[in-house]
Amino acid sequence: MAISVVVKNKSFTQGSKQVKALETINLAIEKQDFLTIIGPSGCGKSTLLKIIAGLDTNYEGTITINDRIVKGAGIQQGFIFQEHRLFPWLTVEENIAADLSLKNKEVRRKVDELIEIVRLKGSEKLYPKELSGGMSQRVAIARALLREPEVLLLDEPFGALDAFTRKHLQDVLLDIWQKKKMAMILVTHDIEESIYLGNRLAIMKAKPGKVYKELKIPLSYPRNRTSPDFQTFRQSVLKEFEHTENESYIEGLGI
Ligand SMILES: Nc1ncnc2c1ncn2[C@@H]1O[C@H](COP(=O)(O)OP(=O)(O)O)[C@@H](O)[C@H]1O
Numbered sequence: 001m002a003i004s005v006v007v008k009n010k011s012f013t014q015g016s017k018q019v020k021a022l023e024t025i026n027l028a029i030e031k032q033d034f035l036t037i038i039g040p041s042g043c044g045k046s047t048l049l050k051i052i053a054g055l056d057t058n059y060e061g062t063i064t065i066n067d068r069i070v071k072g073a074g075i076q077q078g079f080i081f082q083e084h085r086l087f088p089w090l091t092v093e094e095n096i097a098a099d100l101s102l103k104n105k106e107v108r109r110k111v112d113e114l115i116e117i118v119r120l121k122g123s124e125k126l127y128p129k130e131l132s133g134g135m136s137q138r139v140a141i142a143r144a145l146l147r148e149p150e151v152l153l154l155d156e157p158f159g160a161l162d163a164f165t166r167k168h169l170q171d172v173l174l175d176i177w178q179k180k181k182m183a184m185i186l187v188t189h190d191i192e193e194s195i196y197l198g199n200r201l202a203i204m205k206a207k208p209g210k211v212y213k214e215l216k217i218p219l220s221y222p223r224n225r226t227s228p229d230f231q232t233f234r235q236s237v238l239k240e241f242e243h244t245e246n247e248s249y250i251e252g253l254g255i
Pocket residue numbers: 012013014019021039040041042043044045046047048209
């Protein structure tokens with residue numbers, strides 16, 4: 001097993017109150033899994049992903065990646081935020097290299113390869129202010145991949161993009177997953193996105209946040225959003241939401 005996620009309890013202090021954000025989460029992610037996690041706004045998706053990334057260590061539980069306990073953020077967990085976090089004063093290729101030198105031959109070779117993979121050829125010398133949202137997110141993904149992480153963690157990475165760009169980047173991401181054969185965990189509130197991308201799906205519920213259903217996605221790649229199989233599976237996922245007592249759950253999903 002590649003990644004084990006055990007969170008027994010995660011609480012935040014809000015004013016004078018303690019708010020429980022997550023309880024009893026147990027996930028096992030295999031080396032080549034693409035796990036998508038879906039749930040409404042506020043159910044704890046970002047909190048969970050930050051814990052897996054080692055960006056938040058103030059919780060009860062244990063995260064292990066290849067038998068190593070995660071004690072803080074590290075390069076084995078690449079993290080992609082909803083808003084890209086590029087350095088405005090660096091070009092595309094410099095942003096990808098970041099603290100590594102492009103003068104180093106091996107770095108140069110890998111950066112060039114990644115520029116191809118994320119389809120940014122010809123844009124290497126542009127600055128972030130000259131990029132679209134989708135291009136910026138591809139730079140952020142290439143920067144994470146250059147560090148050869150064991151898992152790529154993506155927090156609603158395409159949420160701020162238009163529908164066309166979002167679909168394109170979903171295909172770029174699937175391409176990377178298939179080429180690099182690495183584990184990915186992507187959280188989203190978009191049901192279609194979660195089904196299009198993942199080989200496994202975890203459905204979260206709010207107050208307190210927990211995973212209440214895990215499913216294998218029984219569709220072969222490449223997937224077709226309009227195929228009967230896709231639509232049938234989508235309906236079965238939607239049905240899961242009907243079982244939640246909380247009406248706002250479906251509203252929170254924006255469907
Ligand atoms: N830094 C924080 N301080 C206090 N409460 C927080 C903090 N971060 C998240 N929360 C609370 O934890 C819950 C889950 O938030 P979050 O993980 O951001 O949800 P999601 O990503 O699913 O929208 C929410 O109730 C939110 O208010």
